[in-house]
Amino acid sequence: MLRKAFSTVAVMVIICAASVSVFAQRGGGRGGAGQTVEKIKMLKPNLYEITGGGANTLIRVTNQGLIVVDTKNPGDDNYNRLMEEIRSVTDQPVKFVINTHHHPDHVGTNQKFIDAGAQVVALEALKTWMGNDPRTKDIPGRPTQTFAKNYTLKLGDAEVRLYSFGRGHTGDDTMVYFPDMKVVMVSDQITDATPIVDFANGGSALEWTKILDGVLGLDFDQAIPGRGDPRKSRQTIWAGSFSRHFMPRSTTNFQKRCKRKAGTQEAQERERNLVPLVLLVFLL
Numbered sequence: 022m023l024r025k026a027f028s029t030v031a032v033m034v035i036i037c038a039a040s041v042s043v044f045a046q047r048g049g050g051r052g053g054a055g056q057t058v059e060k061i062k063m064l065k066p067n068l069y070e071i072t073g074g075g076a077n078t079l080i081r082v083t084n085q086g087l088i089v090v091d092t093k094n095p096g097d098d099n100y101n102r103l104m105e106e107i108r109s110v111t112d113q114p115v116k117f118v119i120n121t122h123h124h125p126d127h128v129g130t131n132q133k134f135i136d137a138g139a140q141v142v143a144l145e146a147l148k149t150w151m152g153n154d155p156r157t158k159d160i161p162g163r164p165t166q167t168f169a170k171n172y173t174l175k176l177g178d179a180e181v182r183l184y185s186f187g188r189g190h191t192g193d194d195t196m197v198y199f200p201d202m203k204v205v206m207v208s209d210q211i212t213d214a215t216p217i218v219d220f221a222n223g224g225s226a227l228e229w230t231k232i233l234d235g236v237l238g239l240d241f242d243q244a245i246p247g248r249g250d251p252r253k254s255r256q257t258i259w260a261g262s263f264s265r266h267f268m269p270r271s272t273t274n275f276q277k278r279c280k281r282k283a284g285t286q287e288a289q290e291r292e293r294n295l296v297p298l299v300l301l302v303f304l305l
């Protein structure tokens with residue numbers, strides 16, 4: 022009984038958070054206009070973060086070149102500032118770019134990196150959503166190497182594991198894990214500690230917990246959000262644990278009630294409409 026009560030409260034809180042985010046972020050994505058690219062910061066030896074100018078960018082230095090994760094909002098200024106900061110710590114060429122999802126503040130300067138000789142690695146689904154989303158369809162720089170679900174990228178002495186644990190923020194979310202660093206880039210999955218769901222582009226509030234559960238299965242001590250400073254594990258683990266213990270059962274029941282057909286446009290529309298409705302029911 023107590024467990025059921027906890028479960029109900031849990032689903033209320035998550036759905037409330039989801040509802041607020043849904044209304045705040047309908048259509049998904051994040052702005053960032055006017056933001057400037059900030060100074061580069063070392064997270065760990067050979068791993069750096071650059072905030073501003075859109076979403077966070079990570080730079081992994083290897084003995085055979087650089088791996089860059091996410092490329093900020095479109096614009097020459099953003100690319101030039103990004104490279105200026107990168108060049109302040111290393112002269113190595115950028116060999117690979119990884120995109121965590123297709124939103125414009127994550128893929129904006131992909132083409133500049135391609136022109137400079139880099140490969141852009143991403144989910145196949147990212148290529149599709151980037152081409153469909155009105156905000157990104159005209160941004161050049163589609164991925165040059167794609168994978169279906171999970172992929173391990175090796176460069177020099179570094180290994181990066183890319184995981185697609187499910188749909189959450191978008192339909193093409195990729196968790197970027199550096200096992201030797203014990204760092205995972207979770208991007209916009211937890212940026213504001215609530216689900217920010219871009220339903221129009223494949224996102225799912227119900228599957229969001231799958232991604233957190235997947236992340237919790239990794240050995241990490243820093244989680245890098247889409248914006249702001251690294252989460253030093255506690256907040257991330259709490260959010261993930263919360264979902265791990267309570268949400269699967271709740272979401273299963275919720276899914277049954279919705280008679281949801283996973284992955285269909287009709288199901289996504291139904292989920293979008295039912296989230297605030299279910300919240301209302303729980304509050305009454």
Ligand SMILES: [Zn+2]
Pocket residue numbers: 050051122124190209247
């Ligand atoms: Zn996003």
